[in-house]
Amino acid sequence: EAQVTQNPRYLITVTGKKLTVTCSQNMNHEYMSWYRQDPGLGLRQIYYSMNVEVTDKGDVPEGYKVSRKEKRNFPLILESPSPNQTSLYFCASRSPTSESTDTQYFGPGTRLTVL
Amino acid sequence: GQNIDQPTEMTATEGAIVQINCTYQTSGFNGLFWYQQHAGEAPTFLSYNVLDGLEEKGRFSSFLSRSKGYSYLLLKELQMKDSASYLCAVRDNKAAGNKLTFGGGTRVLVKP
Numbered sequence: 001e002a003q004v005t006q007n008p009r010y011l012i013t014v015t016g017k018k019l020t021v022t023c024s025q026n027m028n029h030e031y032m033s034w035y036r037q038d039p040g041l042g043l044r045q046i047y048y049s050m051n052v053e054v055t056d057k058g059d060v061p062e063g064y065k066v067s068r069k070e071k072r073n074f075p076l077i078l079e080s081p082s083p084n085q086t087s088l089y090f091c092a093s094r095s096p097t098s099e100s101t102d103t104q105y106f107g108p109g110t111r112l113t114v115l
Numbered sequence: 116g117q118n119i120d121q122p123t124e125m126t127a128t129e130g131a132i133v134q135i136n137c138t139y140q141t142s143g144f145n146g147l148f149w150y151q152q153h154a155g156e157a158p159t160f161l162s163y164n165v166l167d168g169l170e171e172k173g174r175f176s177s178f179l180s181r182s183k184g185y186s187y188l189l190l191k192e193l194q195m196k197d198s199a200s201y202l203c204a205v206r207d208n209k210a211a212g213n214k215l216t217f218g219g220g221t222r223v224l225v226k227p
Contacts, residue, residue, distance in 0.1 A: 031212050040123075042219035043158070043202065050212045090157060094215075103148065104215055106157035 002027045006091050006107035013081055014115050021076045021110050023091030031094050032074040033058065034066065036087040043090065049074055081114045119218035121203050126224045127193055135188045135201050135221045143209030149177050149188045150202040152220065158202055162188065190223070198225045
């Protein structure tokens with residue numbers, strides 16, 4: 001079954017304690033993204049990766065890091081989390097082409113609370 | 116850059132029809148997507164338009180006018196389970212990786 005998995009699904013942490021949210025896809029997609037979703041602001045792209053070892057900033061990258069050492073995995077790293085990073089996070093993957101219904105698949109989401 | 120606008124919230128009655136509008140501005144339009152998202156869950160793909168006109172898929176239809184930068188999602192014979200947010204997203208072939216940019220979403224509440 002084609003899927004994107006994320007872990008953990010829920011996390012409560014404290015300011016400054018480094019954390020990593022993992023993301024993995026089994027569709028051999030080149031393109032992966034991280035989004036955060038906040039009420040009234042919709043889905044905003046944090047970082048994206050067009051292939052292994054190729055990553056770039058999205059619209060709201062401050063306070064986040066990513067890595068892409070393997071095609072299937074795209075972890076999101078918060079080196080020093082702050083309360084304004086409390087949000088619902090989604091990982092997504094797709095082919096980077098512009099062909100037809102080249103839809104994007106989303107992970108189940110990670111709800112992060114930073115106290 | 117891109118600008119995508121859709122209403123924040125709509126309310127409709129079970130069995131009725133609701134139309135969710137989306138307007139967009141983009142330099143390299145290459146497709147418009149509609150996603151459904153139930154509270155706390157991941158968005159799921161509903162429909163795709165790249166040419167002008169209407170695409171019908173069961174109770175859901177999506178329309179596109181590229182010259183007007185306008186799309187709508189039509190939900191017919193509303194059911195309680197259709198209560199969700201509906202996200203309009205535009206693909207831009209002038210952005211790296213054909214970036215997909217999302218609107219803020221329209222929350223639809225279906226009442227009995």
